[in-house]
Each structure stands twice: as C-alpha cells, then as structure tokens.
Amino acid sequence: xxxxxxxxxxxxxxxxxxxxxxxxxxxxxxxxxxxxxxxxxxxxxxxxxxxxxxxxxxxxxxxxxxxxxxxxxxxxxxxxxxxxxxxxxxxxxxxxxxxxxxxxxxxxxxxxxxxxxxxxxxxxxxxxxxxxxxxxxxxxxxxxxxxxxxxxxxxxxxxxxxxxxxxxxxxxxxxxxxxxxxxxxxxxxxxxxxxxxxxxxxxxxxxxxxxxxxxxxxxxxxxxxxxxxxxxxxxxxxxxxxxxxxxxxxxxxxxxxxxxxxxxxxxxxxxxxxxxxxxxxxxxxxxxxxxxxxxxxxxxxxxxxxxxxxxxxxxxxxxxxxxxxxxxxxxxxxxxxxxxxxxxxxxxxxxxxxxxxxxxxxxxxxxxxxxxxxxxxxxxxxxxxxxxxxxxxxxxxxxxxxxxxxxxxxxxxxxxxxxxxxxxxxxxxxxxxxxxxxxxxxxxxxxxxxxxxxxxx
RNA sequence: GGCGCGAUGGCAGAGUGGUUAUGCAGCGGCCUGCAAAGCCGUCUACGUCGGUUCGAUUCCGGCUCGCGCCUCCA
Numbered sequence: 052x053x054x055x056x057x058x059x060x061x062x063x064x065x066x067x068x069x070x071x072x073x074x075x076x077x078x079x080x081x082x083x084x085x086x087x088x089x090x091x092x093x094x095x096x097x098x099x100x101x102x103x104x105x106x107x108x109x110x111x112x113x114x115x116x117x118x119x120x121x122x123x124x125x126x127x128x129x130x131x132x133x134x135x136x137x138x139x140x141x142x143x144x145x146x147x148x149x150x151x152x153x154x155x156x157x158x159x160x161x162x163x164x165x166x167x168x169x170x171x172x173x174x175x176x177x178x179x180x181x182x183x184x185x186x187x188x189x190x191x192x193x194x195x196x197x198x199x200x201x202x203x204x205x206x207x208x209x210x211x212x213x214x215x216x217x218x219x220x221x222x223x224x225x226x227x228x229x230x231x232x233x234x235x236x237x238x239x240x241x242x243x244x245x246x247x248x249x250x251x252x253x254x255x256x257x258x259x260x261x262x263x264x265x266x267x268x269x270x271x272x273x274x275x276x277x278x279x280x281x282x283x284x285x286x287x288x289x290x291x292x293x294x295x296x297x298x299x300x301x302x303x304x305x306x307x308x309x310x311x312x313x314x315x316x317x318x319x320x321x322x323x324x325x326x327x328x329x330x331x332x333x334x335x336x337x338x339x340x341x342x343x344x345x346x347x348x349x350x351x352x353x354x355x356x357x358x359x360x361x362x363x364x365x366x367x368x369x370x371x372x373x374x375x376x377x378x379x380x381x382x383x384x385x386x387x388x389x390x391x392x393x394x395x396x397x398x399x400x401x402x403x404x405x406x407x408x409x410x411x412x413x414x415x416x417x418x419x420x421x422x423x424x425x426x427x428x429x430x431x432x433x434x435x436x437x438x439x440x441x442x443x444x445x446x447x448x449x450x451x452x453x454x455x456x457x458x459x460x461x462x463x464x465x466x467x468x469x470x471x472x473x474x475x476x477x478x479x480x481x482x483x484x485x486x487x488x489x490x491x492x493x494x495x496x497x498x499x500x501x502x503x504x505x506x507x508x
Numbered sequence: 509g510g511c512g513c514g515a516u517g518g519c520a521g522a523g524u525g526g527u528u529a530u531g532c533a534g535c536g537g538c539c540u541g542c543a544a545a546g547c548c549g550u551c552u553a554c555g556u557c558g559g560u561u562c563g564a565u566u567c568c569g570g571c572u573c574g575c576g577c578c579u580c581c582a
Contacts, residue, residue: 483541
C-alpha cells in the first residue's frame with residue numbers, strides 16, 4: 052500500500068483516493084517568461100515519476116500541470132523585449148516543452164493556461180465575495196481577508212500571529228490586514244490592453260494564487276487527491292490556494308499536499324533571485340538528458356539536491372553501469388511483479404516514492420544479470436527502469452553518446468579495424484598505440500571474443 | 509525574531525533499536541597478449557553532550573553547525 056508524506060500533516064499517511072482506482076492530481080507549473088532552470092527540471096521529473104508510479108500501481112490518473120502566462124514579471128519582460136505577452140509566453144512554453152520532452156517527462160493530461168481561465172477566476176472571486184472572504188480595498192484591488200478563514204496557516208504550520216511577528220512586507224495600501232492577498236488587481240493606466248480584463252470590480256487582471264484554485268477546481272473538481280509543487284510554494288501560494296478554494300466551496304480542497312526539495316548550488320537554493328541558476332538547456336548541452344533525470348531521481352524528492360559537474364559525472368558513470376549490463380539484451384517484455392527484486396522495488400516506491408532505494412534494486416539486478424546472464428533479469432531491469440522513465444534506449448547508443456565527440460563513429464571503426472589487423476599480426480605495440488590514441492580522444496575500447504566495441508568515457 | 513528541516517564512510521545517497529544499502533572513487537584478486545568491461549574480496553560511517561535500553565547511527569532532550577520559509581520564486 053502506498054504511503055505519501057503529506058505536508059498538511061507533516062507525516063507519511065496511507066494514500067486512499069477519493070474515488071477508488073482513480074487519482075486526480077494538480078501540480079503548479081512554470082511562469083513562462085524565461086528558460087526553465089534545474090529547479091524546474093526537478094519538479095517536472097519528480098511529479099512525472101509520481102504519475103508513472105501511480106499508473107504502474109493501477110490507478111487511472113488525471114494529471115493537471117498549469118502554465119502561468121500572466122504575471123508582473125511576464126508583463127515587464129514583454130515590455131523590455133518590445134513584444135506582446137502572447138508572443139513571449141508562447142515562445143517559452145515551446146522551450147519548456149522541449150526541455151520536458153528531453154528529460155523524458157510525459158505530457159500531463161491537461162496543461163491549462165491561466166489566461167484561458169479568467170472567467171472561472173472571476174466566478175470564484177464572486178463566490179468569495181458572497182461568502183464574505185473578499186473585499187474591495189482602498190486602491191480598488193479585490194483582496195482576500197485572511198483572518199476570516201479559520202484554517203489559515205495550517206499547511207505552512209504558521210499562525211497568523213507568527214506571520215505578523217515576522218512581517219517584512221510593506222503594507223500595501225488599502226489592505227485590511229497586511230497578510231491579505233490580492234485576488235484581482237485593478238488595472239493601471241500604463242499597462243497594455245493585453246493584460247486587462249473586464250470584471251464586476253473594474254478592469255484588471257487576476258492575482259497569482261487564484262489561477263490555480265480556479266483551474267484545479269474546474270478540471271479536477273472542488274475536492275481532489277494530490278496537489279504538488281516546489282517547497283517554496285508551500286507558503287504563501289498553496290496556503291492561499293486552500294483559503295480561496297475552501298472559502299469558495301465550503302469543503303475540503305485537497306487531501307494530500309506534496310512538496311519537492313530544492314536544487315542547490317554550493318549548498319544554497321538555486322533561484323532566479325540569487326542568480327545562481329543553470330538552465331536546463333545549459334546542462335543538456337554538456338550532459339545527456341537521461342543522466343540528468345537519473346541524477347534527479349537518485350535523491351529522494353523531498354531532500355535537497357546539490358548540483359555540480361562532478362555529481363553529474365558520477366551519475367553518468369553509474370547509469371553507464373546499468374546500460375553496460377543491458378548491452379546485448381533485446382528490449383521488450385513486461386515486469387514480473389512477483390519476482391523478489393520487483394517486490395523490493397515496489398516496497399521502496401510505495402514508501403513515499405523511495406526512488407534511491409528503488410534504484411539500488413536496479414543496481415542489484417545489474418549485478419545479477421552480469422553474473423547469471425539470465426534474460427529474465429534483463430527484462431526486469433529494463434522494465435523497472437522504465438517505471439522511472441529510464442533505461443529505454445539502445446544501450447550501445449547510450450554508451451556511445453556524449454559531448455566532446457570530435458571523432459566520428461566511422462573514424463573510430465576504421466581505427467578499430469587497423470588495431471584488429473595489428474593484433475592479428477601480434478603487433479601489440481601498434482595495437483596498444485591505437486587504443487591509447489583513442490583513449491586520449493575519450494574513446495574506450497573493449498575487447499571480447501565477439502570483437503571489439505567502443506564507448507565514450 | 510517566529511516556524512520548520514537536516515547533520516551517515518573520500519564523494520553522492522538510502523535505511524535500520526542488535527546481522528551487507530546502493531553508486532562513484534581506492535585497494536587486492538580472477539579474467540585479458542596487455543587493457544577495458546565484468547566477477548570475487550576489501551578499507552574509510554553514522555556532528556556533539558547527556559538520557560531511555562541488556563544494547564542506539566536508529567528513540568528522547570540539550571548543544572553546535574548548515575539550510576529553508578516568513579517577499580517574487582519550482
């Protein structure tokens with residue numbers, strides 16, 4: 052049985068779906084005004100893994116990952132670039148999809164854009180107003196009255212008093228309480244028409260939090276199973292989502308909240324504001340995308356993940372071991388879940404998505420495969436790897452891939468043929484010279500009774 | 509200041525009240541013309557001080573250090 056660490060309870064809980072056999076899940080996606088960085092890659096990969104495991108466990112999953120395409124930073128960036136909001140967001144949505152695809156991330160069931168849901172947001176704001184949670188502030192923004200919502204602070208484990216004690220925000224003009232947040236931003240003169248929508252409260256645009264409540268409730272219903280996102284969204288974003296959704300519906304919004312840990316650089320959070328981020332495409336220029344996915348899944352999703360080149364190098368070595376074991380075995384065949392390794396894998400994954408332990412099982416399978424050369428083990432290894440979105444390529448293709456390939460495969464093959472001839476003539480000095488020369492170029496040769504093969508170091 | 513998380517071997521990273529994580533790297537052996545890969549074996553651990561216990565890396569408390577959230581952020 053699956054257990055999930057629920058941020059709401061701060062402990063692992065047995066996962067029971069609202070509707071038997073079915074899971075409805077929402078994850079906060081990207082704000083599209085720039086390239087995705089490795090922190091985004093982690094959210095993408097982690098929740099892709101979660102969905103894959105839920106499906107492998109027999110659930111029918113509806114997975115929604117939204118796109119925020121209206122926001123202060125988007126407006127500013129579009130103005131800087133002298134382009135329309137739509138042109139900017141369309142472009143970066145395209146780039147995001149390229150990155151996600153490279154990382155082996157499957158498409159979500161729905162990928163709603165905030166700007167397509169403004170009507171739903173207005174409807175929800177209207178309900179909040181009728182239920183007494185929303186008010187029109189002095190500067191004509193519509194705000195949410197945090198103290199009216201009894202459960203406020205439950206997700207982040209904060210009380211309103213705690214939050215006020217640490218108050219660091221300038222009190223925005225006209226708010227009843229500094230912690231109140233904006234549901235609807237009143238339009239400003241200088242803003243382009245593209246960011247103005249008509250509403251009962253005047254022309255304006257939605258606040259950030261309302262979009263997720265509106266899209267989630269519309270696509271998944273007012274009560275669904277899992278809501279995920281990065282740790283930094285726990286407060287205030289997710290706290291506010293709960294306040295909005297439950298304030299509007301009157302019932303429970305989400306049963307399980309999941310938050311993934313940060314990617315770090317030199318033990319500091321990787322973030323745009325700190326400027327210490329690497330974009331996904333930077334990294335994919337130097338490392339194989341599957342290596343990056345492997346690197347992400349090698350740590351537990353809630354732990355911090357330190358990024359560095361040496362860690363990626365290490366990940367590549369490790370993944371190579373798996374593919375080396377798989378070399379020569381045909382693809383295909385389903386996982387036998389009654390087999391001991393598969394059971395251990397299932398146990399690991401059922402314990403709050405324990406991918407590090409699940410991967411240890413993969414290495415144990417590789418060892419057994421190398422020892423026994425039993426085809427059934429190869430099927431298990433590839434099959435279980437596939438559950439994590441790994442090991443689905445041709446092993447030779449993986450082992451021969453990699454950056455820094457000045458030598459074309461034909462050249463390498465030609466050198467191998469020359470070396471074979473030298474060996475035939477028992478001219479080992481010449482054979483070793485060729486091998487050393489290739490090694491200097493990053494090519495490693497491996498002799499076997501069947502002939503010589505090569506891979507990139 | 510408030511709230512929370514973490515501290516494991518050279519590096520990365522799981523887990524457990526008493527018996528091997530796993531990977532990378534190192535060392536020894538087998539294999540090999542020599543290598544590489546693989547196999548076998550092997551060395552480096554559980555921040556610190558107390559407590560509970562027959563026994564704690566694992567439970568409890570103090571301390572130190574690191575990190576995060578409290579402001580846009582995955």
